[in-house]
Amino acid sequence: MKFNTKTIHGGQKPEATTGAVMPPVFMTSTYEQSSPGVHKGYAYSRGANPTRTALENNLASIENGKHAFAFASGLAAIDCVLRTLKPGDEVIAGDDLYGGTYRMFTRLFEKYGLEFSYVDMNVATNVKEAITGKTKLVWVETPTNPLMKIADIKAISTVVKEVNSAILIAVDNTFATPYLQQPLTLDADIVMHSATKYIGGHSDLVMGALIVKDAKLAEDIHFIQFAAGAIAGPMDSFLALRGVKTLHIRMQRHCENGKKVAEFLSNHDKVEAVYYPGLENHLGHEIAKKQMKDFGGMVSFKLKDTSKKAALTFLENTKVFTLAESLGGVESLVSHPVTMTHASIPEKERIKIGITDSLIRLSVGIEDEEDLLADLEQALSL
Ligand SMILES: *Cc1c(COP(=O)(O)O)cnc(C)c1O
Numbered sequence: 567m568k569f570n571t572k573t574i575h576g577g578q579k580p581e582a583t584t585g586a587v588m589p590p591v592f593m594t595s596t597y598e599q600s601s602p603g604v605h606k607g608y609a610y611s612r613g614a615n616p617t618r619t620a621l622e623n624n625l626a627s628i629e630n631g632k633h634a635f636a637f638a639s640g641l642a643a644i645d646c647v648l649r650t651l652k653p654g655d656e657v658i659a660g661d662d663l664y665g666g667t668y669r670m671f672t673r674l675f676e677k678y679g680l681e682f683s684y685v686d687m688n689v690a691t692n693v694k695e696a697i698t699g700k701t702k703l704v705w706v707e708t709p710t711n712p713l714m715k716i717a718d719i720k721a722i723s724t725v726v727k728e729v730n731s732a733i734l735i736a737v738d739n740t741f742a743t744p745y746l747q748q749p750l751t752l753d754a755d756i757v758m759h760s761a762t763k764y765i766g767g768h769s770d771l772v773m774g775a776l777i778v779k780d781a782k783l784a785e786d787i788h789f790i791q792f793a794a795g796a797i798a799g800p801m802d803s804f805l806a807l808r809g810v811k812t813l814h815i816r817m818q819r820h821c822e823n824g825k826k827v828a829e830f831l832s833n834h835d836k837v838e839a840v841y842y843p844g845l846e847n848h849l850g851h852e853i854a855k856k857q858m859k860d861f862g863g864m865v866s867f868k869l870k871d872t873s874k875k876a877a878l879t880f881l882e883n884t885k886v887f888t889l890a891e892s893l894g895g896v897e898s899l900v901s902h903p904v905t906m907t908h909a910s911i912p913e914k915e916r917i918k919i920g921i922t923d924s925l926i927r928l929s930v931g932i933e934d935e936e937d938l939l940a941d942l943e944q945a946l947s948l
């Protein structure tokens with residue numbers, strides 16, 4: 567099956583007793599056993615729940631993986647990956663990570679003895695140079711949040727595996743979604759999603775996911791998920807599965823609108839810089855063109871007026887773009903990374919990588935393009 571068909575049918579079959587096309591929301595914690603230990607594959611819902619299974623099979627299908635796991639949040643999914651490591655192990659990560667990922671690395675896992683180094687992954691050889699004898703995991707985000715930096719997944723996998731084929735490559739695919747890129751086909755080992763974003767797509771749930779091909783890795787992840795317990799519930803699993811079924815058509819419009827917004831801002835005299843991988847002057851444009859089907863709906867930009875006041879005036883006055891955290895829903899959102907998503911990154915670090923007061927991030931939704939551009943124009947004119 568091709569991608570669009572898989573979003574709807576991948577890993578799905580009608581429900582066995584009634585033929586229901588959508589899986590029921592199995593609101594159950596436990597399952598009858600005919601004899602101790604003898605059951606139909608479900609014993610307790612921390613281990614597995616049929617609604618969650620239906621979603622997981624679908625996610626495995628659209629990411630070209632074999633095994634998927636749905637978690638209580640994106641961060642719970644990342645937490646699970648890090649728990650496969652042990653004290654003294656080292657992780658190489660990108661230097662422009664989602665703020666919550668950075669917070670987890672620095673404020674939780676450093677305490678438990680994991681070591682982290684951060685490199686600019688726009689250049690694959692930077693990753694190679696950071697490898698030591700203790701490196702066990704490379705954590706890649708592409709495009710990054712909020713600067714939309716691009717990492718070449720295939721090139722990174724190649725250089726890393728040349729040095730040590732046991733080092734795992736994990737890709738946070740939240741911004742791109744499997745519609746735009748499928749890291750497992752680019753030799754990554756683990757795909758992670760904040761399904762809260764485009765996978766769910768309707769800003770009505772918080773969820774995470776991991777998808778892998780390797781059976782042993784799947785076994786380790788399932789054990790940690792079962793033993794630590796950060797599972798997705800059945801109602802959220804149902805909503806996420808419903809969301810996935812329109813992922814491809816939502817993404818098509820997100821990409822169209824994202825491009826229009828990026829072009830509009832590029833030509834606006836109050837705008838200093840626009841960060842969108844679809845723009846030819848974007849640092850990662852060539853890699854993005856090769857690696858992604860299209861360029862997505864996330865657009866960041868800097869105002870020429872570098873005062874915080876100018877940014878706040880814009881942020882407080884958009885009308886179609888709602889000022890809110892999060893991204894990837896059908897509605898357009900605007901956010902201020904410095905005070906919102908990236909507040910947990912120390913000021914010196916932020917400024918070093920370019921997250922300044924004048925940086926604004928847009929999650930461009932699937933509304934009419936004319937309304938989105940008119941809204942940006944009026945807010946910029948204030
Ligand atoms: C939101 C987000 C996360 C964290 O996911 P939650 O579902 O909020 O826990 C991780 N990575 C990226 C890129 C995100 O946007």
